[in-house]
Amino acid sequence: MLILLKKFGDVLTSRQAGREAYSAFLPSLATVKADELVTVNFEGVISFTPSWGDEFLTPLLNKFTTRLQLVNTDNPSVRLTLETLEEVNLQKFLR
Amino acid sequence: MVKNLLTVTEAAEYVGVSAQTLRRWHNKGSFRASFVGPGGRRLYTPADLELLSKGLVQIAKEWVSATTPYQPSPDFYCQTSDVLKARVERLARELEASTGLRTIGSLVSSVAGEIGNNAFDHNIGNWPDVPGAFFAYDCGKRLLVIADRGRGVLATLRQVRPAIRNDSEAIHIAFTEVLTGRAPEHRGNGLKYVRKAVDSSGFKLSFASGNAVLTLLSGQAGLNIQTSIMPIAGCLVVLKF
Numbered sequence: 001m002l003i004l005l006k007k008f009g010d011v012l013t014s015r016q017a018g019r020e021a022y023s024a025f026l027p028s029l030a031t032v033k034a035d036e037l038v039t040v041n042f043e044g045v046i047s048f049t050p051s052w053g054d055e056f057l058t059p060l061l062n063k064f065t066t067r068l069q070l071v072n073t074d075n076p077s078v079r080l081t082l083e084t085l086e087e088v089n090l091q092k093f094l095r
Numbered sequence: 096m097v098k099n100l101l102t103v104t105e106a107a108e109y110v111g112v113s114a115q116t117l118r119r120w121h122n123k124g125s126f127r128a129s130f131v132g133p134g135g136r137r138l139y140t141p142a143d144l145e146l147l148s149k150g151l152v153q154i155a156k157e158w159v160s161a162t163t164p165y166q167p168s169p170d171f172y173c174q175t176s177d178v179l180k181a182r183v184e185r186l187a188r189e190l191e192a193s194t195g196l197r198t199i200g201s202l203v204s205s206v207a208g209e210i211g212n213n214a215f216d217h218n219i220g221n222w223p224d225v226p227g228a229f230f231a232y233d234c235g236k237r238l239l240v241i242a243d244r245g246r247g248v249l250a251t252l253r254q255v256r257p258a259i260r261n262d263s264e265a266i267h268i269a270f271t272e273v274l275t276g277r278a279p280e281h282r283g284n285g286l287k288y289v290r291k292a293v294d295s296s297g298f299k300l301s302f303a304s305g306n307a308v309l310t311l312l313s314g315q316a317g318l319n320i321q322t323s324i325m326p327i328a329g330c331l332v333v334l335k336f
């Protein structure tokens with residue numbers, strides 16, 4: 001499954017918005033097959049924060065573990081957010 | 096009584112510069128008249144002139160430390176988190192559109208989002224007086240100011256760690272530990288992110304709450320927390336980027 005984050009918006013900053021995005025997307029996640037890779041694409045995201053990321057990416061990582069991969073993570077706020085979440089959660093994202 | 100609209104001569108007297116200077120600023124675009132009437136007559140509002148003479152930081156300081164609560168100017172006031180979200184998005188797009196600021200824009204807007212949302216997340220339903228946040232920026236001066244008249248960092252963190260002794264210790268914990276006043280919710284990483292963003296980008300951040308003020312600089316090893324001469328009930332944050 002490919003998740004294009006820009007479909008949730010290009011400025012992804014608040015915790016409430018991240019939580020709402022994950023809740024809204026849960027039915028789609030239910031269609032992911034047992035061995036299917038889940039790719040989160042950050043292309044087009046202008047601004048990203050640990051608050052939004054923690055509500056959306058952390059549950060994805062917990063759910064799909066090594067089947068979750070992140071691409072187009074070059075935006076400085078995306079890179080720093082991922083680094084922060086990895087430190088706090090003691091889990092690495094595949095990217 | 097101050098008039099609603101001032102002529103160039105009146106405005107010049109109001110801010111203490113010559114009329115010629117105001118005209119030059121308008122022509123250069125560095126400080127434009129509030130309105131330009133028929134025939135090119137320039138008029139200024141007192142609010143715009145206040146902004147020029149006091150600056151954003153001073154306006155926020157006065158609001159956050161006022162003993163008689165009042166709502167800030169609508170230009171800066173975010174009564175709800177929805178308004179804040181819209182303004183953070185506007186800031187992000189302005190920075191993205193600026194060739195000189197695009198490289199740091201995502202870090203500035205993400206820091207704005209984290210700090211601004213903190214004001215609401217930790218005070219919702221418990222505002223001591225005026226709800227909401229002050230949010231203002233000046234991309235020309237590379238300045239962002241966020242303030243709230245909430246409970247402050249100490250009161251928030253004492254909910255989960257009552258032994259915290261003072262404002263300085265509370266700010267230190269907020270920027271170094273994953274601890275949140277909204278435990279057991281999984282939170283508390285936002286200000287650690289802010290510290291990383293400042294460190295990695297050459298920003299300067301001042302974070303005041305209670306009688307403590309933290310100054311964060313790029314490359315700084317520890318935290319520099321001083322006692323403030325002007326206590327603040329909520330928080331006042333100034334980012335220079």
